[in-house]
Amino acid sequence: MHCKRDIEDLMSEILFIFRFPARDNLSLVAQVIGQALDRGYAYVANRASREAKAFRERAHQVRLAWHKSLGLMRFVRVEQNGEKVLIGKCPVPYRIADLAIWHFVRRFPEFTIVIVAPEGAAVVREGRFRWESPARYEEFLKEDKFDAWWQAFYKSQYIPERRNRRLAMKGVPKKYWAWVTEGQAIDDPRAMENWGNRDR
């Protein structure tokens, strides 16, 4: 007996699974649906089998990347022809730009939001979503003068006596380092040596 809520939950997980970059997603989904039909949805939902665990884990990874992107996305502020635009990049391979963008649309309702991702540029302008070519936005992302302010603030917050590389890497795993300006400093705080020395 499967209730509507269980089916909706399973469907939502499947939609996340197909954003995960693995070739065996389809076979995994087929196995998990079979187990849900045989042994009940709770068996899958609570990850009792190793397939169910992998299934839930992949969906979790996508959701985690989505959640992380809400924090790690940094915007460049641009004004063109009276239009206020925030342009950010999302270089993770999980195809989450179209999910993450709505968080920023709600947060900054007076701005056009652009997220440049490997699959294209997700744009929400006046409440309407569309995919555009990333080329016209990429030049804005090359250099952000505000980085110097962020670096000065970031450096000021660090307490060297508490250095804990493992804990820091748990918060920002290596795959995200290239995304953020402070990525290298997480591994080696000496990278911050010159941060905050220039007033731009």
Place this chain on the structure above:
Amino acid sequence: METFEKLKVLGGAARYDVCASSFSCRQAPSGSGRLGNPASSGICHSFLPDGRCVSLFRVLMTNACEQDCAYCVNRKSRNTPRTAFLPEELARLFIEFYVRNYVEGLFLSSGVCGSADATMQKMVKTVELLRLKYGYQGYVHLKILPGASHSLVERAGELADRMSVNLEAPNRKRLALLSPGKEMMTSILERMQWMHRLSQEGKIPSGQTTQFVVGPAGETDFELLRSVTWLYKNVGLRRAYFSAFIPVPQTPLENSERTPLLREHRLYQAEFLLRTYGFSLEELAFQGTNFNLPLDYDPKMVFALARPGRYPLEVNKASREDLLRVPGVGRRSAARILALRRQGRITDIQELKNLGVVVKRARPFITIMGRAQGHLETLLQGTQLNLWSPSRDHPLPGGPEVLPQGRAALPAPPGRDRLGERTLPIAV
């Protein structure tokens, strides 16, 4: 001083404040002219090399201070550059950070410059500018200065999502050693009572928190946790934060010993058990000589080791409260066990592992269908070796291409190693 220099000085002066939570259940109004909203789950915007999350724009209004607290980086008698933000300057700077999504909200504290009320007025003015001029609807954590007047605390309560006043020490005697200018009852606890009342009236949606400095006044973990439980009960404290003492040059305590970070970690673990696992203070074990938590094992493991008669528990029968007292079983895995039991029985340890139980820790304390799962000696001997345990991520031989690494990979069938060769099962 230029704003850029102020940012460095006043950001650095605030770095010992620990609270990084940005959760708020407040519903931000929608409509034009609005900027920002609070998140219903915390969002971290970065992590420092020391492992702490950066989610809030954490700065002081000023680092000039009339107090001479023995541990503090901003104490009056320290020779250090002093500066202050103007309310408009700080509000504008914060908005620049916020719009670029570098931070999730504002954490505003301050030294006491002139008087507590004069400084609080500037802090409140800053938040008023954010709320009214910039239409900012996001998260604000506002520190209340000891000695601030009721009207300012009330106004702050209307503007902020979370408020806090740092208790610093667990009791009056210890506080007198650290901060001779502060009186616990009149300057701190009274403000906590006011904030509690505001919270009961539906203001400050994320409630109030406090912070303790651990170590400098010789306070024990028992004293700290007793104070925390009292605060939960009497002033509706949402959460307590602990900051291991680090000696600061040009202070009376500059030659004192640093508090081990592990002690801070154990305090957080114990506080978690008290706040979310339903433990009582009496259930926690403290070392007989110094009334501190043992550092060798976490508080839940110590609880279990001290009660051999209570274990092993049958996972198919144990109540939620009992499951939560098994090392390696958290709130989420306990909920999953109970949900799965409604459908059938748990039959082997792999199922428990899949449910999220840390089976290495749980094995000696549980039975499955009446079968014991491990011995305590093995667990205690293997504690260090676990750090170098091999990866359990494997490709399936002959199967479709799967991810060979990472938590999302399919695990290999039992008895096969990474290359698909037969190996002996791991003995427990």
